[in-house]
Amino acid sequence: MSYLSExxxxxxxxxxxxxxxxxxxxxxxxxxxxxxxxxxxxxxxxDAAQQVVNGINSEDLxxxxxxxxxxxxxxxxxIRDWIxxxxxxIDGVVFGANLNAPTPxxxxxxxxxxxxxxxxxxxxxxxxxxxxGHMVEKGRGSIxxxxxxxxxxxxxxxxxxxxxxxxVKNLTQNVAREWATKGVRVNALRPGFFPTEWSQQNxxxxxxxxxxxxxxxxxxxGRPDELVGAVLWLLSDASGFVTGAEIAVDGGFSAMTI
Numbered sequence: 001m002s003y004l005s006e007x008x009x010x011x012x013x014x015x016x017x018x019x020x021x022x023x024x025x026x027x028x029x030x031x032x033x034x035x036x037x038x039x040x041x042x043x044x045x046x047d048a049a050q051q052v053v054n055g056i057n058s059e060d061l062x063x064x065x066x067x068x069x070x071x072x073x074x075x076x077x078x079i080r081d082w083i084x085x086x087x088x089x090i091d092g093v094v095f096g097a098n099l100n101a102p103t104p105x106x107x108x109x110x111x112x113x114x115x116x117x118x119x120x121x122x123x124x125x126x127x128x129x130x131x132x133g134h135m136v137e138k139g140r141g142s143i144x145x146x147x148x149x150x151x152x153x154x155x156x157x158x159x160x161x162x163x164x165x166x167x168v169k170n171l172t173q174n175v176a177r178e179w180a181t182k183g184v185r186v187n188a189l190r191p192g193f194f195p196t197e198w199s200q201q202n203x204x205x206x207x208x209x210x211x212x213x214x215x216x217x218x219x220x221x222g223r224p225d226e227l228v229g230a231v232l233w234l235l236s237d238a239s240g241f242v243t244g245a246e247i248a249v250d251g252g253f254s255a256m257t258i
Contacts, residue, residue: 007236007237007238008035008232008233008236008237008238009036009236009237010032010035010036010037010092010232010235010236011035011036011037012036012037012038013036013037013038013091013092013235014037014038014040014083014087014088014089014090014091014092015032015037015038015039015040015091015092015093015094015235016040016042016083016090016092016093016094016131017029017032017039017040017041017042017093017094017096018042018043018068018070018093018094018095018096018097018123018127019042019043019070019095019096019097019098020041020042020043020049020052020094020096021041021043021044021045021047021048021049021051021052022043022048022096022098022196023194023196023224024096024146024191024194024224024227025094025096025146026041026048026052026224027224027225027227027228028094028096028227028228028231029041029052029056029063030052030055030056030228031225031228031231031232032092032228032231032232032235033056033059033061033062033063034059034061035232037062037092037235038062038063038087039053039056039061039062039063039064040063040064040065040066040083040087041053041056041063041064041065041066042065042066042067042068042079043065043067043068043097044067044068044069044070044097046065046066046067049065049066049067050065052065053065064086066079066082066083068097070095070097070118070119070123070124070126070127071118071119071122071123073126073130076126076127076130076131077130080130080131080134084134089138090131090134090135090141091135091140091141091142091235092141092142092143092144092235093127093131093132093135093141093142093143093144094143094144094146094231094235095123095124095127095128095143095144095145095146096146097119097120097123098119098120098146099115099116099119099120099161100116100158100160100161100199101116101160101161101202102157102158102202102203103159103160105159108159108160112160113160116160116161116164117160117163117164117167119164120161120164120165120167120168121164121167121168121171124145124168124171125171128143128171128175128186131143132175132179132184132186135183135184136179136182136183136184139182139183139184140183140184141183141184141185142184142185142186142187142234142235142236142239143184143185143186143187144187144188144189144231144234144235145168145171145172145186145187145188145189146168146188146189146191147165147168147169147172147188147189147190147191147246148161148162148165148168148190148191149190149191149192149193149248149250149253149254150162150165150166151165151166151168151169151190151246152166152169154166157203158203168188169188169190169246172186172187172188172244172246173188173244173246176243176244176245177244179243180243180244185234185239185240185242185243186243186244187234187239187242187243187244187245187246187247188245188246188247189227189230189231189234189246189247189249190246190247190248190249190250190254191222191227191249191250192216192222192248192249192250192251192253192254193212193216193221193222193250193251193253194221194222194223194224194227195221215253215256216250216251216252216253216256217251217252217253217255217256218251218252219251220251221251222249222250222251226249227249230247230249234247
C-alpha cells in the first residue's frame with residue numbers, strides 16, 4: 001500500500017450518508033465508494049437513493065440504498081439495526097439531509113419553520129444520538145455534519161435555514177467536545193455556493209448571482225466533486241487530530257470583505 005493510500009485508507013469502512021439522493025451528498029457517496037468504502041445511501045426518497053446506488057454499483061463498487069426520514073426516531077433505529085445486520089459496524093457518517101425555503105421573514109408559516117429546523121438541526125441531533133451512539137459504544141468513528149456559508153453571518157432569504165445551520169455548527173462543536181476522549185471525531189463541512197437547479201430557480205436571480213460571485217474570491221460556483229476531498233480527509237485517519245472543526249470549502253467566500 002502506498003503512503004497516501006495508507007494515510008487516507010477507507011477500504012471496507014462502512015460509511016453512511018443521509019440525504020444522499022441529493023445534489024451534493026450523492027457525489028460524496030460516489031467519491032467514498034471509489035475510495036473503497038462500503039457506502040450506505042440513505043434518503044427519504046428511496047428512488048433517488050437507489051438511483052445513486054445503481055450508478056455506484058455500475059462501477060463495480062459497494063453501495064446499498066435505504067429509506068430514512070430524518071424527522072423520525074424510529075426510522076433511525078430501524079436503519080441502524082439494518083446496517084449493523086448487513087455490515088456489523090458503522091465507521092463513518094455524513095449528515096446531509098436538506099430542506100430550505102426562500103420565504104420572507106414576516107411570511108414564514110410556523111409549520112415551514114418547524115419543518116426546516118426538524119430536518120436540518122433536529123435530524124442531525126437524532127443521527128448523532130443513534131448512529132453516533134453506536135460509535136461511542138465501540139470507541140471509534142468519524143462524523144461529518146453539513147454546516148453552510150449561512151451559519152454565520154446569515155445569508156439573506158434563507159432565514160430558517162441560517163438559524164438551523166448555525167445550530168448545526170454549535171451542536172457539532174458541542175458533541176465533538178463531549179466525545180473527544182471516546183474515539184469519535186465530529187466535524188462540520190462548510191460549503192460555499194454549489195447551486196442546484198432548485199436554488200437557481202428559488203434563490204438566485206441575476207442580481208444575487210453577481211453579489212455571490214463578487215463575494216467569492218475565485219469568482220465562480222463550486223462543483224459537487226470539489227467537496228469530496230475534504231470528506232475523504234475528515235472520515236479517514238489522516239484527520240486524526242481534527243475534531244470540532246468547521247472546514248470551509250467555499251472558493252474564498254469566507255475570506256472576503258471588500
